Amino acid sequence: MSHISKIEVEIHSLEDLKQACKELGFQFCENQKTHKWYGTNKESENETEFGKCDHAIKVPKCKYEIGVVKQGNHFSLLWDSYYTGGLEKRIGKDAGILKQAYSVQRIKREARIKGYRVVQKRVTNGIRLVLSF
């Protein structure tokens, strides 16, 4: 072992986010400018407020949708975790399941471009990728 790091994931690649949605059975709706949540967004003028987005994600059997909002050089996920919307059950706390699927796609794509051999397996609390060369 040489070193250990922990990373807080930021979404930079829409392509990998789309691929992650496909893997999870979600529908990525490109250029959908509003997403469903508990309230309404009629008075909202701030682009980072609930209801407004650059793209949206529909999750089967969920009443609410996830908003994908561009903020600087990355994208944020805006979504209403209120239980009636059903999202937290499907995408996890803090959208962890969606971020996990995104990270897997992102790592696999870039690692293969760099010539690594990638092995994926499921472990107790998530997914393990082993990169070797």
Next chain:
Amino acid sequence: MKEIVLDISNDGEVRIETRGFKGKACLKEAQFLKDLLGKQTFQQLTPAYYVSQKQETKKYLNLCG
């Protein structure tokens, strides 16, 4: 064997562990992953990090005095 092991937890956090590297090579090798994923929140160097790559040096004996 040199490996990079990534554990991506169900809460979306990524843990990167480099194995089989000596010295600073591990940091260089894993940097592209950190750059493409987001912000590093924690880093711990392990004893192998402090082991420098062995460098072969040739020694010549002066046989002519």
